Amino acid sequence: MGTLLRLIAMRLGLGLITLLIVSILIFFAVELLPGDLAEAVLGQGATDETVAAMREQLGLDRPAPIRYFEWLGGAVTGDFGQSLVTGERVSSAISQRFANTLFLASYAAIIAVPLAIVLGVIVALLRNTVFDRVANVLTLTSISSPEFFLGYILILFLSVRWQVFPSNASLSGGMNLDDLLYRTFLPALTLVLVVTAHMMRMTRAAIINLLASPYIEMARLKGVPPWKRIVHHALPNAWAPIINVVALNLAYLVTGVVLVEVVFVYPGIGQLLVDAVAKRDFPIVQACCLIFAATFILLNLAADVGSILTNPRLRHPK
Amino acid sequence: MAKLIKPHTGGLTRRRFMSTTAATGAAAALGASVWGGRAQAQQKRGGTLRVAKGHGQTTDTLNPGTYENGYMLALSYGIHGFLTGVGRDGSIEPELAESWEASPDAKTWRFKLRSGVTFHSGKTLTAEDVVASINFHRGEDSTSAAKPLLSSIIDISADGDTVVFTLDAGSADFPFTFTDYHLAILPVKDGEVDWRSGDGCGPYKLVNFQPGVSTSFARNTDDWNQNRGWFDEVEMLAIVDLNARTTALISGDVHAIDKLDLKTVGLMERNQNLSIRSVAGNQHYTFAMSCNKDPFTDVNVRLALKHAINREELVEKILFGYGSVGNDHPIGRGQRFYNDEMPQTTYDPDKARHYLKKAGMDGLSVEVAAADAAFPGAVDAAVLYQNAAKEAGIDMKVARKPNDGYWSDVWMKHPFSAVYWGGRAVEDAMFTTAYRSGAAWNDTFWENERFDELLVKARAELDEAKRREMYYEMQLIVNQDGGAVIPMFANYVFATNEDLVTGDTFSSHWDMDGERWMERWSFA
Numbered sequence: 001m002g003t004l005l006r007l008i009a010m011r012l013g014l015g016l017i018t019l020l021i022v023s024i025l026i027f028f029a030v031e032l033l034p035g036d037l038a039e040a041v042l043g044q045g046a047t048d049e050t051v052a053a054m055r056e057q058l059g060l061d062r063p064a065p066i067r068y069f070e071w072l073g074g075a076v077t078g079d080f081g082q083s084l085v086t087g088e089r090v091s092s093a094i095s096q097r098f099a100n101t102l103f104l105a106s107y108a109a110i111i112a113v114p115l116a117i118v119l120g121v122i123v124a125l126l127r128n129t130v131f132d133r134v135a136n137v138l139t140l141t142s143i144s145s146p147e148f149f150l151g152y153i154l155i156l157f158l159s160v161r162w163q164v165f166p167s168n169a170s171l172s173g174g175m176n177l178d179d180l181l182y183r184t185f186l187p188a189l190t191l192v193l194v195v196t197a198h199m200m201r202m203t204r205a206a207i208i209n210l211l212a213s214p215y216i217e218m219a220r221l222k223g224v225p226p227w228k229r230i231v232h233h234a235l236p237n238a239w240a241p242i243i244n245v246v247a248l249n250l251a252y253l254v255t256g257v258v259l260v261e262v263v264f265v266y267p268g269i270g271q272l273l274v275d276a277v278a279k280r281d282f283p284i285v286q287a288c289c290l291i292f293a294a295t296f297i298l299l300n301l302a303a304d305v306g307s308i309l310t311n312p313r314l315r316h317p318k
Numbered sequence: 319m320a321k322l323i324k325p326h327t328g329g330l331t332r333r334r335f336m337s338t339t340a341a342t343g344a345a346a347a348l349g350a351s352v353w354g355g356r357a358q359a360q361q362k363r364g365g366t367l368r369v370a371k372g373h374g375q376t377t378d379t380l381n382p383g384t385y386e387n388g389y390m391l392a393l394s395y396g397i398h399g400f401l402t403g404v405g406r407d408g409s410i411e412p413e414l415a416e417s418w419e420a421s422p423d424a425k426t427w428r429f430k431l432r433s434g435v436t437f438h439s440g441k442t443l444t445a446e447d448v449v450a451s452i453n454f455h456r457g458e459d460s461t462s463a464a465k466p467l468l469s470s471i472i473d474i475s476a477d478g479d480t481v482v483f484t485l486d487a488g489s490a491d492f493p494f495t496f497t498d499y500h501l502a503i504l505p506v507k508d509g510e511v512d513w514r515s516g517d518g519c520g521p522y523k524l525v526n527f528q529p530g531v532s533t534s535f536a537r538n539t540d541d542w543n544q545n546r547g548w549f550d551e552v553e554m555l556a557i558v559d560l561n562a563r564t565t566a567l568i569s570g571d572v573h574a575i576d577k578l579d580l581k582t583v584g585l586m587e588r589n590q591n592l593s594i595r596s597v598a599g600n601q602h603y604t605f606a607m608s609c610n611k612d613p614f615t616d617v618n619v620r621l622a623l624k625h626a627i628n629r630e631e632l633v634e635k636i637l638f639g640y641g642s643v644g645n646d647h648p649i650g651r652g653q654r655f656y657n658d659e660m661p662q663t664t665y666d667p668d669k670a671r672h673y674l675k676k677a678g679m680d681g682l683s684v685e686v687a688a689a690d691a692a693f694p695g696a697v698d699a700a701v702l703y704q705n706a707a708k709e710a711g712i713d714m715k716v717a718r719k720p721n722d723g724y725w726s727d728v729w730m731k732h733p734f735s736a737v738y739w740g741g742r743a744v745e746d747a748m749f750t751t752a753y754r755s756g757a758a759w760n761d762t763f764w765e766n767e768r769f770d771e772l773l774v775k776a777r778a779e780l781d782e783a784k785r786r787e788m789y790y791e792m793q794l795i796v797n798q799d800g801g802a803v804i805p806m807f808a809n810y811v812f813a814t815n816e817d818l819v820t821g822d823t824f825s826s827h828w829d830m831d832g833e834r835w836m837e838r839w840s841f842a
Contacts, residue, residue, distance in 0.1 A: 033722070033723065034722075034723040034726065034727045035723040035726035035727055036726075038461075039723075039725070039726035040723070040726065041377070041384065042386075042461075042463060047465070047466060047758035047759070048758070049465070049758075050460070050461050050462070050463065050465055053458070053459055053460065053461045054461040057459070057461065083377075085377040085379065086377060086378075086379045086529065087379070093376075097376075152561060155561075155565055159565065159569050160565060160568055160569055163569060163570075166569070166571060167562065167565045167566060167569055167571065168370075168555070168557070168562065168565075168566045168569075168571045168572075170531060170532055170555055170557075262558070262559045262562070263559060263561070263562055264562065265555070265557050265559070265562050265566075267528070267530070267531040271376065271530065272376045272530075275375045275376040275377050275530060276376070276377065278375075278377075278722060279375070279377045281377060
């Protein structure tokens, strides 16, 4: 167990260095974009005079490295600054949006992960039958279509034609959980369709791979029924690749949902990031990107820890 | 009401009715007398209105100096009071200012405030609030987008319940200035105007403002004007995605949407529950040539380019018929001093060649910059322009620019670029903003002595006939000499469902009934 803790500590340390590098990249990427915050905020209404006044008020007339280190100084003490456009604290601007994104991601994950793994086991069991083929074709079709297209198809049938679910997932205060789940069902379903195929096929491939092993043949000769061979004997050894794919897809659910948010008008963090980039609102862009980077780092770490825990050989390295 | 019109006119749908009559300038008079009155009678209180707007960003703030999109415009008119307003017929109406008077030279203006008006917080409106609210947009450190509008004001002072403005030169249309959506009257708290709380003296109270998502409003029951603000509650959503917005209306989630997809309006018209509203306004799309850069310094080159564009084709293919051709000046057909005696500049390749020859050129090679940020379909419009200009021996290259940063990096930097101009309620505002020599937004860098002279004179002239003459001449000068190719005026196209009573005439200076829908519309 000691080695495991040491591994976690080391990976977290490396993660912090990654975040630092990400923050530098983001800062200078935003600097490289044409136009600055003052020009972007004032838009067509900008005059030289008002742009100069706004730059001075926000301190944008100072050199870029100085502004970066000022931001960094605040960030290490947990102060991510305030939005340059609205003056709102970054933490309060982001927290509600991020909570919304996490909610939608969890909603989709709770449906998608069990569905994908169960389907994966079933198609492994019934491999090369009609069921296997149909499941594969359907999931591959849904993963091959862009999310917004899937979204529009679902809207066309489920909200315009049959009017079962609302197309507009915008949240308002005072909704209870039932309303919330109902309102956000279509975006969650879209995400489920997008991520299921990857996880299901990995489960299927990992299990089928193992079915050729001698110990599975042994189990078969002993007379163990097929479903038990897969669930008890093959699956425990197949977890490592499955966990990796699940972690990757969970990260995608948090970071890759901008299009789904736009199509369903869902107030998540993706739209916030897009608006902030358009306005060159650096503190918000930085905070969003760091959250995304941290999500990837943590989920990857979780995947590695998960595969170590499920594999005794990795737990006791020589 | 669509059903009233349709059976008897055989194919003349309301949309065509509106766009054709508005184009001839008759809609205002006709609509008001025939249907406007009846619609008024049906208005009743109550209900929760849900509207989806194609604008709104997470970076929007309640600071009136930063309002820049239709979402914030509607919000501003919903919660705030203004000194004056524009009526549906385009005339000026008293609001927080009960009356006003000008000195004979139109340099000093006295606005008498309505008594007994209160803010939502209960505070009584005073002249000091008005002075501070207007000063918020003036002065060195102001970052307000409305700053240039107020540049002619030298001094503002409060005199009892009257606010006195002193200008550097006479301005007959000065009361129109205060109809601008930036110039909301805010309460003064601790010596400063308070915009953060969202307090105002408009028909609705701000309940919850989530930038870029939604805003909820509740009726201000103590409003000074009990003849507006019919809904109990209003929910305004920001749905920028065109498909999501259209679906929200069709699936019944919202009662009205703006900025329809012109390509699919035809399909929406088949839906009996929806009314498609097309309002001819003053918004226009231009191609701005920098008159201080070659080859556009030569007026003959400018005239050649003005004759090398096929205006009818653009109205047909870019606006899908929801608009009208422009005549290279920014004054709309519905405006008071629109010059209807002037010949229309037409697509005429021979004439274009003639002007090029006059400029001493055999052919011309120019690059036009466009992005859909300039106006929807701008890139396509530039390509059509390119094709039409080929006939006239003009080799035009279309440079497609990114939407992001278009206004800071392309507009007024590139010598020939596509531009969008919103309507201005009065001629003077439009000319002063974008055509006066040296104006901050003079995007053609055009300078014309006679025009500048007339602009100042016409502004101070109180005699209607003389003003008309001057504005006519100014339109002619811009048409003949100016640097803007103005091929088309775009209608505002929005849709409402059958639950709403809106009347059939709409304000035309902004989208959705001048963005005053919140106070004017009601449930049937």
